[in-house]
Amino acid sequence: MEVGAFYLPSVGRKHEIVAGMAGKRTDLYQRMLAEITEQVRYMDGHGYYGAGFTEHHFHVEGEEVSTNPVMLDLYFGLKTERMKFGQLGNVLPSQNPINLAENIAMLSQMLEGRVFAGFARGYQPRWVNVLGQQVGLGTPGTGSDYEELKRSLFEEHFDILQKAWTEDTFNFQGKHWQIPTPNIKWPAAEVTRKYGRGINDNDEISEIGIAPPTFEKRIPDLFMPFATSERSIKWGMERGIVPVTIMTHLDVVKEHFIAGMEAANAAGKNYKFGQGMAMSREIIVADTDAEAEAIAREAGSFIWNNFFVPFGFNAAVAAPGEGPFDPPACFETLSDRGLVIHGSVDTVNRKLEALLKVLPVDYFWMFIYNHMPQDACMRSLELLTEKVWPNFTDKIGAGAARARSAG
16 A cells, blocks of 8 residues: 555634735745645655645635645655655646646746646635636536536546657647547648658648656556545546545445445456555644644634634535535544544554455555644654554655655
8 A cells, every 4th residue: 555645735724814815925925834844845755645735816815825836746746856746636627638738848847757646626616617718627516517518528628638648749639638629730740751740641630749758658547536436437437547645434434435446346457455545634643642632623624613613614524415514614524434543553553454354455545735844744744654554555765765765
């Protein structure tokens, strides 16, 4: 099992966010960069798989300032040596898929392959509708037609990304895109015939290709956060994308895992239960249960209950028959239902053992809400690295990091 960090790069501590407009403060943004740098450098030396960042815009509140995850990937990737960096994820419907394919390919070259890529459909209309208005996402802006348009754009954009990464030059005809557009006369047709590709007999562009390709033309590891429906999980597993679940009810997640396994195997992959799947939880470890709980109460719970629950994210902790707004928006809900795992080393080991025995996964993404105090975050990482994760994976530890680097 690989273990990575899933960051929601908050700007400001809780009291600074509560004071208002924390996202506009340079001092807080610079502190965020410095603190995450310390965290990923530590993980880089101890065998962690990688770190990923969300894509969100206009977060002047400070809760998740990650306007361009690819730029964050490059920033932290250049400060490390072994870990992979990527997006969890880029919101495909509102992106230009060719530009995104180019950007991730450049990132792959600059980090010499230490990249992964993740894609999501997007859920925040404040920015998805504004940035996606030219592809129809501005209106109607809500409802079933809007959701179906996002799904349609997501799937077509993914197909374009795959062609851009796997073919030297390509064309594409879809519902939303025609690549290239017709009748583009190319003044440098003879030059392209000699040194390139993609010209027809009428000196028109027939295909395009991105340059540079990904490092050694490898497709990055692919992830899909957050996969909350069987339809999405099956679609991803059929295509070699690793769905990332945050659902906590064991019966629901088991059904999702089985559906994903069956879809993967129908596509010829011969997966076992849990193979090709990922899970994300917030984990906070301290020297005592009481200390860990005190930290956890002021960590992810603050962001989750203020900035996720209004969008229906408590569906992740809902039991069968409950709606997304039925579970109380409080720390106890997240703790009792297992979205946040907190405690001493012994307590967290017991909780993870019980969880992973029922739901084995190939990837475990640790939710890290970095508005929590840096010393508490670093202590939690140290305890996880030294006394927890080695019980569940041979990837974590100083020796594992050296082996990964040598490989």
